[in-house]
Each structure stands twice: as C-alpha cells, then as structure tokens.
Amino acid sequence: MDKIDRRILRLLQEDSTIAVADLAKKVGLSTTPCWRRIQKLEEDGVIRKRVALLNPEKVNGRVTVFVSIRTNSHSMEWLKRFAEVIGEFPEVVEFYRMSGDIDYLLRVVVPDIAAYDAFYQKLIAKIEIRDVSSTFAMERIKYTTELPLDYMVLDKP
Incomplete structure (x- = not known):
C-alpha cells in the first residue's frame, strides 16, 4: 500500500458512495487504475464491506x-x-x-x-x-466509524 491507497481509504471512509470517477480525480488517478486499487483493497480484506450508517x-x-x-x-x-x-x-x-x-x-x-x-x-x-x-450513555460527544490511517505502514513512502 502507498499514499494513494491511504487517500482512497480516507475518502471511502468519509463517503463510500462516492463515484469512482470522482474518487479517482481526488487521488490523482484515472478511473480504471483507481477501481483496480479499490478491488485489490477489497480482495486483501482491507475494505471489509461498505455500509450505510443510520441515525x-x-x-x-x-x-x-x-x-x-x-x-x-x-x-x-x-x-x-x-x-x-x-x-x-x-x-x-x-x-x-x-x-x-x-x-x-x-x-x-x-x-x-x-x-x-x-x-x-x-x-x-x-x-x-x-x-x-x-x-x-447520557450524551454522544464523539462517534465515528473512521479508523485513523496515519499509522498505516506504507510499502512506498
């Protein structure tokens, strides 16, 4: 994994419904290579599944x-x-x-x-x-499903 994979993961954690074309543009790739990276992240189990978060x-x-x-x-x-x-x-x-x-x-x-x-x-x-x-719990002050990605070990810095 590299910095582009980390950016893809960060953006997907924010909104998994983002169009691949939009995601690719935000990470500086064309659509096909971006889609291949997403598929690889899914195959490797980095992305377990995509869900809807309910209120x-x-x-x-x-x-x-x-x-x-x-x-x-x-x-x-x-x-x-x-x-x-x-x-x-x-x-x-x-x-x-x-x-x-x-x-x-x-x-x-x-x-x-x-x-x-x-x-x-x-x-x-x-x-x-x-x-x-x-x-x-009396009040939810912070709630997120987004994992911190700054600790990822990257293959290429």
Missing part, C-alpha cells in the same frame, strides 16, 4: 448502554457459547473480550430502559454470568 434516533435506537460482564468461566467452550448467545441479540452492536477487571464489554442500543431490561432478562436466561454492570 439511531430515526430508527428508535435512542439509548446506548455499555454492559460490563464478569464470568466465573474462562473456558473456550463457555466463550464459544457466550459468543453464540450474543450473536442472537441485534441490540448488541459491539462485543469485546477485555483485559483487567471486566471480562467482556458490550455496547447495546435500545429504544428505552424497558427494552434494555427485556434484553437483560433474556440474556441472563440464556447463559450464566457472574456479574453484569450497565452504564447508560
């Missing part, structure tokens, strides 16, 4: 909850089962295995507290968890 309030996802989970079980079997259970919940939009005092962290998006309680009840009915702690 959570417009789709009744007004409440964001960070759910910290501790477990007594640390086996691969339990983790596999837990990941399967979490995969059943569309409310869980992010799921991480953590270091430190918390074993797992979830980001859950729901319309209200009652919907979160329903989620919680279904979760604990499906799998044993030692401790669950929920923190409700």
